Amino acid sequence: MTKFFYLLFQVLILIILFLWIMSFEQRVDFFWEGIIFTSKISSIIFISVFLIVLILIIYRIYIFFRQSPKKIRNSMVINNYNKGITSIVKAIAAMSNNDDKELIVQANRIDNYLKDNPISLILKAESAKKAKKNDIAEKYYNQMLQLSDTKIIGFRGLLEQNLKKQDFHHALIYAEEIYKINYKLEWIFETIIQIIVKTQNWQKLIEINKDAYYKKIISKQEFQETNSSANYEIAIIKESFSSQEAINLLSIANNDRPNYPPIVKKFSSLLINNNEFTKAKKLILKCWAHFPHQMLFDEYVNISRSENTNIINNVSKLIKNNPNEYDSIIAMAKAHILEKNWERAKNLMKPLLSSKPSKTVCEVMHDIELGMSGNAQKANSWKNRILMGDYEKTWVCKYTGYIQDNWSPVSEGGFLNSLEWTWPKTDKIKEKNNLIPNIIGSS
Secondary structure: HHHHHHHHHHHHHHHHHHHHHHHOOEEEEEEEEOOEEEEEEHHHHHHHHHHHHHHHHHHHHHHHHHHHHHHHHHHHHOOOOOHHHHHHHHHHHHHHHHOOOHHHHHHHHHHHOOOOOHHHHHHHHHHHHHHHHHHHHHHHHHHHOOOOHHHHHHHHHHHHHHHOOOOHHHHHHHHHHHHHOOOOOOOHHHHHHHHHHHHHHHOOOOOOOOHHHHHHOOOHHHHHHHHHHHHHHEEEEHHHOOHHHHHHHHHHHHHHOOOHHHHHHHHHHHHHHOHHHHHHHHHHHHHHOOOOOHHHHHHHHHHHHHHHHHHHHHHHHHHOOOOOOOHHHHHHHHHHHHHHOOHHHHHHHHHHOOOOHHHHHHHHHHHHHHHHHHHHHHHHHHHHOOOOOOOOOOOEEOOOOOOOOOOEEEOOOOOOEEEEEEEHHHOOOOHHHOOOOOOOOOO
16 A cells, blocks of 8 residues: 555656646747757646657666576576575485485585585585595595595595505505594594504604693593503514614603503613613512512513522512412412422412312413422312313403403404503403404404
8 A cells, every 4th residue: 555655746746746847838949050949838837858768778678688687697696595595404414314315416416506615516526535546535535635624624635535545655645634623522643642652653652642641631540551561662663673773762661651551671681681770670560569460470480590599588578568369479479389389389289279270270270280299280280270260360452352361452353552551341341353442444
C-alpha cells in the first residue's frame, strides 16, 4: 500500500510539472542564417526535458551492455563457487564414510569448480592417496608448500609418503619442518624421536631433545633419560676405537641417570678394563644401595679378583644397606658358591624357596646341589622346575608388555626409554612382529 501511494505521488508531481510547463504561452523567435524560428517556451522546455530523458535512457542502455559480461562472469563464478562448496561437503562426507570412489568423484568436481583452492588441493591429495596414486599425491603436497595456509599439511603428507617408503632420512627432514612451524603439535616430537631411533642418529637425538626441553615440551626427567640413552648408544659405538671417549660419554649418561644398573654395569666394566678399580667399586656400591641388581654382581666380583681381595667380605659390604633384598640374598649366596661354601649358600637361599621358585633361585640351587653332592641328575631337577616357577622381575616394555632378558635404550619393539625392571604381565605379552612404534603414516 505504501508503494502504491508513493507511485501515485510521483505521477501527480509529473502531471503538475507538465501542466506548469504547458502554461508558458510566450513565443520565442530564433534567428539562424537568415531564417526565423518561432516556438513557445513550453515546447522548448518539453523538448529539452525529452532530450535529457532520452540521453539518460541511452546512457543506461550503454552501461547495461557494458557491464553485462562482467555480471555474467560474476554470476558464473558464484555459481561455480556454490557448486564447489557442495562438492567439498560431499567429499568430506565421503572421507568420513570411507567412500573412496565418491571422494575421487567429488575431488575431480572440486578441481573443475574451484581452481587452485587450498581445500581443493587437500582433498585432491587425499583422493590420490586413497587411490594409491602416491606420485600424484606427492605433487599436490608439494603444491601445498607454496601456500602458507597449507604448508604444514603439505609437509605432513610428504612425511607420511616417505615413512611408507621407509625413507627415514627425508621423513626426518619433513618432520623437522613441521616441528619448526608448530612444535606444540602433540604427535610431532614423538614422531621425530621414533624416526631418529630408526636412523640411529644419536647426535640428532641429543639436539632435538635439548631443544624440546628448552621449549618445555618434555620434563626434566624425560630430558635426562633421553640424553643418557643417546650418550650410552654413542659410547657403545666409540668403545671399539676409543675407550676413554666411551668412558667420558658413559660418565655423562650416568650423571643424567644416576644409579641405573645397565649404565653402571657398562660404565664400571670399561673402568675395570682401564684399571680404575676404586672408581668402578664406588659406582657399583652406590648403585646397589639404591637399585640392587644381579647384572652388577659379576663386575663387582671382577674387581675383587683384580684387587685379590676376599669376595665374601666385599659382597658383604655391597649388600650392607639392603641385606634382606631378593638380589642381595642371591648375591651373597653366589659369593659363597664361588668360595665353595655350599652349606652356607644353601642356608642363605632358604628364605627364597617356595613351591614355585623363580628361574634365578632354581639356577642358584642347581649350582649348590651340584657342588654339594656332585649328582648331576639331582641338580638338574632344579633346572626342570624353572618352567613351572614363578615369574621374576625382568625388563618389560611399558608400551607393549613384551619382555627382554637384556636392557637396551631402545626396546626390541622400537620404543625409546620404554623398558622397566618389573614383573611381566602375561596377558599383555605380545609377539615381536606386532611391536610397531606408532609413527604417523607407518601403516
